[in-house]
Amino acid sequence: MLCVLTVLVCLDVASRTLRLFAMPWTLDVTEYLLYAITFLAAPWVLREQGHIAIEIVVERLPRQARSGLQRVTDAFGAVVCTVLFVFACRVLWRSYSQNNVVHETFVFPEWYLFALAPPVFLILAVEFAWRSAKPDDPSRAARRQSV
Amino acid sequence: MTWYAILLVLLGTLVAFMALGLPVVFAFFATNLIGAFIFMGGENGVMQLVRNAVDSVQNFALAPIPLFILMGEIMFYTGVAARAIDAVDKLITRVPGRLSLVAITGGTIFSSLSGSTIANTAMLGSTLLPEMYRRGYKPAISIGPIVAVGGLAMLIPPSALAVLLGSIAQIPISELLVASILPALIMAALFFGYVMLRCWFDPTLAPAYDVANLGLRERVMPFVKYVLPLSGIFIVVVGSIIGGVATPTESAALGAAASLVAAALYRRLTWENFFVSVRQTLRFTVMTLFIICGSITFSQVMAFSQASAGLSAAVLGLGLGKTELLVGMLVILLFLGCFMDQVSMMMITVPLFMPVVQQLGMEPVWFGVLMLMILEVSLATPPFGLLLFVVKGASPQSTMGEIIGSVTPFVLIALSVVALLIAVPELTLMLPRMMSP
Numbered sequence: 001m002l003c004v005l006t007v008l009v010c011l012d013v014a015s016r017t018l019r020l021f022a023m024p025w026t027l028d029v030t031e032y033l034l035y036a037i038t039f040l041a042a043p044w045v046l047r048e049q050g051h052i053a054i055e056i057v058v059e060r061l062p063r064q065a066r067s068g069l070q071r072v073t074d075a076f077g078a079v080v081c082t083v084l085f086v087f088a089c090r091v092l093w094r095s096y097s098q099n100n101v102v103h104e105t106f107v108f109p110e111w112y113l114f115a116l117a118p119p120v121f122l123i124l125a126v127e128f129a130w131r132s133a134k135p136d137d138p139s140r141a142a143r144r145q146s147v
Numbered sequence: 148m149t150w151y152a153i154l155l156v157l158l159g160t161l162v163a164f165m166a167l168g169l170p171v172v173f174a175f176f177a178t179n180l181i182g183a184f185i186f187m188g189g190e191n192g193v194m195q196l197v198r199n200a201v202d203s204v205q206n207f208a209l210a211p212i213p214l215f216i217l218m219g220e221i222m223f224y225t226g227v228a229a230r231a232i233d234a235v236d237k238l239i240t241r242v243p244g245r246l247s248l249v250a251i252t253g254g255t256i257f258s259s260l261s262g263s264t265i266a267n268t269a270m271l272g273s274t275l276l277p278e279m280y281r282r283g284y285k286p287a288i289s290i291g292p293i294v295a296v297g298g299l300a301m302l303i304p305p306s307a308l309a310v311l312l313g314s315i316a317q318i319p320i321s322e323l324l325v326a327s328i329l330p331a332l333i334m335a336a337l338f339f340g341y342v343m344l345r346c347w348f349d350p351t352l353a354p355a356y357d358v359a360n361l362g363l364r365e366r367v368m369p370f371v372k373y374v375l376p377l378s379g380i381f382i383v384v385v386g387s388i389i390g391g392v393a394t395p396t397e398s399a400a401l402g403a404a405a406s407l408v409a410a411a412l413y414r415r416l417t418w419e420n421f422f423v424s425v426r427q428t429l430r431f432t433v434m435t436l437f438i439i440c441g442s443i444t445f446s447q448v449m450a451f452s453q454a455s456a457g458l459s460a461a462v463l464g465l466g467l468g469k470t471e472l473l474v475g476m477l478v479i480l481l482f483l484g485c486f487m488d489q490v491s492m493m494m495i496t497v498p499l500f501m502p503v504v505q506q507l508g509m510e511p512v513w514f515g516v517l518m519l520m521i522l523e524v525s526l527a528t529p530p531f532g533l534l535l536f537v538v539k540g541a542s543p544q545s546t547m548g549e550i551i552g553s554v555t556p557f558v559l560i561a562l563s564v565v566a567l568l569i570a571v572p573e574l575t576l577m578l579p580r581m582m583s584p
Binding site: 003087 | 177
């Protein structure tokens with residue numbers, strides 16, 4: 001998707017500068033791609049320990065306390081993502097039931113856009129819950145070292 | 148509840164979640180869930196939060212972020228940047244602190260090709276630090292320049308964080324990108340001068356050694372072959388913005404494509420390093436953009452709760468002058484930078500600072516550049532300065548005390564440039580005024 005985004009915008013500039021053909025849909029497609037890239041890859045980045053965390057306090061704790069705190073914060077992360085999942089489902093349902101429509105270059109039901117959020121928040125919640133259950137996963141520690 | 152109690156509770160909750168080690172984006176989500184529920188109409192407020200999260204990254208202005216990062220990663224992982232550094236290494240001879248000067252020159256060049264400070268510092272650290280240690284360079288003159296110049300990638304276009312700041316603070320992105328160039332070059336020149344002078348007065352810091360006796364052609368040709376063509380990429384990116392030919396997103400896409408073509412022409416592009424570049428780009432992009440999803444509602448919560456309006460009125464009611472308020476805001480940023488990453492700092496302070504900036508009638512581009520400068524300095528301030536850890540990774544034998552000590556003079560130089568820009572705003576605003584309307 002990242003490569004498609006690059007190619008699309010380059011093609012748009014080239015076609016406009018050389019007056020070959022018009023690609024007025026580039027702007028909208030780029031925006032949807034940015035959204036899709038961010039949401040689809042967010043659980044992967046969480047699994048890879050890639051989301052920024054401030055560990056200045058945590059890393060000064062004794063090993064056992066750190067492990068316990070990690071378990072609590074991961075469980076809390078699971079709760080936050082579960083709440084977001086529930087409300088994302090409600091937003092999706094409301095948009096679907098109200099038949100909201102997006103009127104941009106493309107015209108389509110608005111709920112298409114919201115359909116991505118609930119599964120992503122659910123996967124994030126599951127990942128947090130999994131981490132909370134297995135806080136001392138050695139592969140996880142190795143990934144943290146490599147960040 | 149008074150506005151300052153609300154502000155304290157909201158900021159306190161956010162900082163507490165972050166301090167507990169919850170990833171920043173989820174600390175924002177958690178705080179905003181509470182804030183939206185209380186101040187934005189209960190469940191409807193939380194539903195608005197979800198809508199905001201989905202809408203926030205559907206923004207064409209944010210597209211340069213992945214593209215600028217991709218440029219740097221391609222240059223880094225294909226080894227094209229390392230070859231450019233090697234060419235600069237051959238060009239600079241018989242000067243005190245030669246390798247440190249190579250780091251500053253090479254780092255500045257790479258900053259014009261990369262939007263990632265981490266890639267810049269990691270590349271300089273891994274390519275030059277071992278050689279510096281082998282030649283007996285002291286940490287004071289080896290680590291400092293690398294960390295200092297590594298941060299320049301945040302200022303010199305392509306800069307992913309400048310795009311982010313412009314987008315969330317409603318500052319014209321193209322003007323912000325262009326306005327950062329001159330201050331960054333001033334800073335690089337001062338770093339260069341400082342290293343030369345220190346090594347001149349104390350040659351033991353960087354012992355002189357015999358450099359291979361190459362002819363003029365052998366010294367200059369690598370520069371012509373591996374550095375000059377790359378300047379074409381910088382010209383494509385910045386020239387298209389200044390000339391009004393392309394928007395920042397379009398110039399970023401052209402820059403990313405030009406980087407790929409350059410790597411291919413140098414026969415350094417393989418499927419493997421292309422895949423690694425894209426993977427790393429994806430990781431940094433999602434890390435940054437997802438924080439926007441999580442934090443976008445924070446400014447709305449601040450506005451609905453009257454916290455930002457209350458703070459703005461209170462600050463303006465202090466009767467302080469523009470300069471004092473400006474310095475106050477920059478000091479707060481500097482303080483936050485000791486503990487926080489740059490994206491979080493922006494997302495917290497922009498909703499609070501921008502109303503004050505507008506009320507005071509300050510030039511937003513000027514303020515944006517000053518803010519970027521402080522964010523750049525924050526990369527090197529202990530204990531959380533990100534680049535300190537990056538260079539520690541590249542130089543495990545150095546203690547954190549040595550690293551901090553070596554970086555401190557460069558931090559002071561950077562702060563003196565900030566003072567200069569406050570005193571002479573024209574240095575910042577000159578280039579944007581030359582841009583085509």
